[in-house]
Amino acid sequence: MKKPETIKALKVSGYAPQTVKQEMRRNLVCMIERGENLFPGIVGYEKTVLPQIENAMLSGHDFILLGLRGQAKTRILRQLVRFLDEWTPAIEGCELNDDPLNPICPACKRRVSLEGDQVPVRWIHRDERYREKLATPDVTIADLIGDIDPIKAARGGHELSSEFTVHYGLLPRANRGIFAINELPDLAGKIQVGLFNIMQEGDVQIKGYPIRLALDVAIVFSANPEDYTARGKIITPLKDRIGSEIRTHYPATVEEGIAITAQEAWIQRDGSRLHIPKYVQEVIERIAFAARDDKKIDKRSGVSQRLPISAIENVVSNAERRALTHEEKFIVPRISDIYAALPAITGKLELEYEGEMKGADFVSRELIRTAVAKAFDTYLHGVNMNQVVQWFDLGGEIQLSDNAAAQDVLEGLRQIQGLMEKLGKLNVNTKDSAEMQVSAAEFVLEGLHAHKKIGRNEERVFTAGEKPVKIAEKPVFERDDSEFGRKRGFN
Numbered sequence: 001m002k003k004p005e006t007i008k009a010l011k012v013s014g015y016a017p018q019t020v021k022q023e024m025r026r027n028l029v030c031m032i033e034r035g036e037n038l039f040p041g042i043v044g045y046e047k048t049v050l051p052q053i054e055n056a057m058l059s060g061h062d063f064i065l066l067g068l069r070g071q072a073k074t075r076i077l078r079q080l081v082r083f084l085d086e087w088t089p090a091i092e093g094c095e096l097n098d099d100p101l102n103p104i105c106p107a108c109k110r111r112v113s114l115e116g117d118q119v120p121v122r123w124i125h126r127d128e129r130y131r132e133k134l135a136t137p138d139v140t141i142a143d144l145i146g147d148i149d150p151i152k153a154a155r156g157g158h159e160l161s162s163e164f165t166v167h168y169g170l171l172p173r174a175n176r177g178i179f180a181i182n183e184l185p186d187l188a189g190k191i192q193v194g195l196f197n198i199m200q201e202g203d204v205q206i207k208g209y210p211i212r213l214a215l216d217v218a219i220v221f222s223a224n225p226e227d228y229t230a231r232g233k234i235i236t237p238l239k240d241r242i243g244s245e246i247r248t249h250y251p252a253t254v255e256e257g258i259a260i261t262a263q264e265a266w267i268q269r270d271g272s273r274l275h276i277p278k279y280v281q282e283v284i285e286r287i288a289f290a291a292r293d294d295k296k297i298d299k300r301s302g303v304s305q306r307l308p309i310s311a312i313e314n315v316v317s318n319a320e321r322r323a324l325t326h327e328e329k330f331i332v333p334r335i336s337d338i339y340a341a342l343p344a345i346t347g348k349l350e351l352e353y354e355g356e357m358k359g360a361d362f363v364s365r366e367l368i369r370t371a372v373a374k375a376f377d378t379y380l381h382g383v384n385m386n387q388v389v390q391w392f393d394l395g396g397e398i399q400l401s402d403n404a405a406a407q408d409v410l411e412g413l414r415q416i417q418g419l420m421e422k423l424g425k426l427n428v429n430t431k432d433s434a435e436m437q438v439s440a441a442e443f444v445l446e447g448l449h450a451h452k453k454i455g456r457n458e459e460r461v462f463t464a465g466e467k468p469v470k471i472a473e474k475p476v477f478e479r480d481d482s483e484f485g486r487k488r489g490f491n
């Protein structure tokens with residue numbers, strides 16, 4: 001069907017103007033009735049965040065998502081375009097996407113009064129109707145709402161105070177669409193006032209000139225919860241005007257976290273060659289969980305879901321590099337690949353004072369070790385590992401470098417009595433590839449090390465329990481620790 005190309009044709013088609021919020025509500029109602037997946041790819045919010053967003057839209061509210069970083073806030077806001085009509089008519093050439101039957105800008109009003117129903121109509125796709133702005137303290141009224149343009153005034157022969165002389169900012173240009181403002185509390189108070197006036201009254205002052213702009217915009221926001229609730233960060237009338245405050249959260253379970261990470265990370269590379277063991281996924285996910293609980297890490301900024309996502313990408317890459325080097329058939333990540341992925345982890349952690357003192361590397365290694373211990377417990381709880389531990393106590397040693405070829409290490413691992421038969425708990429047996437067996441066996445040894453049953457040094461040589469390790473490497477840390485202790489004592 002051909003879309004109407006003039007106001008006249010549009011009227012004949014039976015088109016009736018609707019506000020953006022009415023339009024979103026109408027589409028949402030249909031989608032709920034049809035039982036559609038409203039927010040594809042958003043995992044773990046089905047019973048918490050998403051119903052609240054739907055309620056906000058059904059209520060016709062402007063709303064704010066409050067949450068720490070990496071909680072899919074921006075992603076959810078971008079998905080709101082799904083609730084707009086696919087195509088929407090606007091007056092051709094209008095900077096504000098004016099509704100052909102209800103123009104608000106002075107230029108279009110004049111044009112319609114002169115040309116009447118012959119004014120041409122342009123159809124806008126919904127993807128063009130979403131705008132977003134990251135709030136920063138230096139955002140001005142001119143950026144967001146507009147400015148008086150003296151050149152425009154001079155050329156058109158208008159007064160400076162005329163509405164014809166306004167150069168429109170981001171918000172007016174988002175007219176008849178959705179405008180998302182991320183990190184709202186970073187917006188200066190004066191700008192918040194301007195924003196409120198536009199939302200509430202449809203008018204605003206630009207350089208002292210009152211400008212009337214009856215915009216039709218669904219405004220949505222995101223913010224860090226602590227910034228948002230801090231006194232004085234948000235002007236009260238604006239806060240009142242935001243209909244719903246919706247809290248986002250990190251994945252509630254490790255399983256949900258794994259699902260999100262698997263969906264977001266770029267890990268499908270050479271397809272069939274790659275096999276990521278479940279315990280490796282679990283350890284990576286548990287690093288984020290452990291970090292969110294760790295007092296050395298800043299609670300206020302949180303630990304983004306991007307940590308496990310970048311980590312697993314780097315883990316797969318390290319395994320890929322090893323497989324390429326040794327011309328191995330399979331790419332099977334190991335726990336040592338997680339340690340090799342520190343560059344994808346350290347930058348994602350905002351450290352508190354104590355963490356800063358110890359350094360991001362040290363803190364990250366501790367987190368990995370904690371994560372390994374927890375994952376070990378889920379897979380190998382109650383399994384008797386005495387025989388393996390004994391082998392090390394009797395002087396056994398083995399080096400498991402992340403660069404070592406699986407076939408080379410496998411021989412050594414087989415010498416450790418009682419080890420390989422325990423891998424059944426990880427669904428790995430002697431018929432599996434060397435890559436799989438080595439990864440699983442190394443996980444067991446890393447788990448025993450995480451539980452301090454056996455030792456391991458910086459060169460990744462596994463040895464007997466803590467005692468010999470203390471002589472080998474501990475004094476360095478102990479000296480450091482006591483130095484921190486003394487320094488802090490004086491503070």
Ligand SMILES: [Zn+2]
Pocket residue numbers: 091094095096097098103104105106107108109
């Ligand atoms: Zn217009």
